[in-house]
Amino acid sequence: MSETWTVKKILDWTHLYFKDKNVSEPRLGAELMLAEVLNCKRIELYVQFERILTADERSTYREMVKRRSTHEPVQYILGETEFMGLPFRVDKSVLIPRPETELLVDCVIEHNKDKRLSAPAILDIGTGSGCIAVSLAHMLTEASVTALDKSSDAIQTARKNAEANVVTVDFVHADAFHWAAKSQQQFDIIVSNPPYVAEREWDDVMPDVRQFEPKEALLAGQDGLDFYRAFAPLAGKLLKQQGAVFLETGYDQAAGVADMMTNAGFRTSIRQDLNGIDRVVIATRGYAVKEQLEPVLEMIVEKPIDLDLLENEQEIANETDENRE
Ligand code: GLN
Numbered sequence: 001m002s003e004t005w006t007v008k009k010i011l012d013w014t015h016l017y018f019k020d021k022n023v024s025e026p027r028l029g030a031e032l033m034l035a036e037v038l039n040c041k042r043i044e045l046y047v048q049f050e051r052i053l054t055a056d057e058r059s060t061y062r063e064m065v066k067r068r069s070t071h072e073p074v075q076y077i078l079g080e081t082e083f084m085g086l087p088f089r090v091d092k093s094v095l096i097p098r099p100e101t102e103l104l105v106d107c108v109i110e111h112n113k114d115k116r117l118s119a120p121a122i123l124d125i126g127t128g129s130g131c132i133a134v135s136l137a138h139m140l141t142e143a144s145v146t147a148l149d150k151s152s153d154a155i156q157t158a159r160k161n162a163e164a165n166v167v168t169v170d171f172v173h174a175d176a177f178h179w180a181a182k183s184q185q186q187f188d189i190i191v192s193n194p195p196y197v198a199e200r201e202w203d204d205v206m207p208d209v210r211q212f213e214p215k216e217a218l219l220a221g222q223d224g225l226d227f228y229r230a231f232a233p234l235a236g237k238l239l240k241q242q243g244a245v246f247l248e249t250g251y252d253q254a255a256g257v258a259d260m261m262t263n264a265g266f267r268t269s270i271r272q273d274l275n276g277i278d279r280v281v282i283a284t285r286g287y288a289v290k291e292q293l294e295p296v297l298e299m300i301v302e303k304p305i306d307l308d309l310l311e312n313e314q315e316i317a318n319e320t321d322e323n324r325e
Helices: 007-020 026-037 042-047 055-069 074-078 099-114 131-139 152-164 176-182 199-204 207-212 226-238 254-263 286-300 313-323
Strands: 080-083 086-089 121-125 144-149 170-173 187-192 239-248 267-272 278-284
Touching: 007 026, 007 055, 026 042, 026 055, 026 074, 055 074, 074 080, 086 131, 086 152, 099 131, 099 187, 099 239, 099 278, 121 131, 131 144, 131 152, 144 152, 152 170, 176 226, 187 226, 226 239, 226 254, 239 254, 254 267, 254 278
Parallel strands: 121 144, 121 187, 144 170, 187 239
Antiparallel strands: 080 086, 239 278, 267 278
């Protein structure tokens, strides 16, 4: 009698096989791939455990299992992932969107709400799959979003993601620093999940990432800080006077990046991700200082002070640095 492969049996088998090969999240990967083959939701597998797979289904699934067993990320095998509840096509030219980056997007949305910006001009540097730019354009329907990437393959993938999610983003294929040096445009919001992995830590990066994701989207010099070092002195040129910068950082980098932005004349705060890791550096210019000072000054003097007289905002920003969150 030939062996019959049911949903349950094949999942159990793959789970063990992946475990043996040290593939991370062995059960989840198996379920996601089988759901793709059977064209159903992952949860629906559980109500058809006894379903018998056809020969075609088995061979399609087997190819996927082979790829996953080499540590290729499930998202590349499926060609798609989800970010901020939206579908994104992913391939080897782009980094797979991470949950931490959803925090970055949340910070921008929150800021936009607080400041009641009606039609912010947003710049996304190193857009990759376009996940940040596209989800911001989706949520902030009045915003005009510009997104840069130096990889033309990434720009192509990002364009498809904008199309699929029915949003308009101005994608520019350019090196951010060359572009910034020439551009006259200024933005209300600059956001970036730049490369930030330290070269000296490359060997510790998990094989799924190290062997499959684009190196140029990950590595940023010996200490992983090359992007921020180049960006900090340019930020002022690209940002409107009342603008704000949102930078994702590596697990041990936020304080150092905040210092770089402080030295460039910004006021900074840091936000933690769900794992309690400092993950996002927010940098703003003078207006935040003014907003804080206004009520205080009003209490001290009867006559309102013209805050524009406070010219040296950098000094003030540095003094209030202790208030960093
Ligand atoms: N968070 C990613 C990782 O852990 C790195 C992303 C990046 O360099 N921007 O691999």
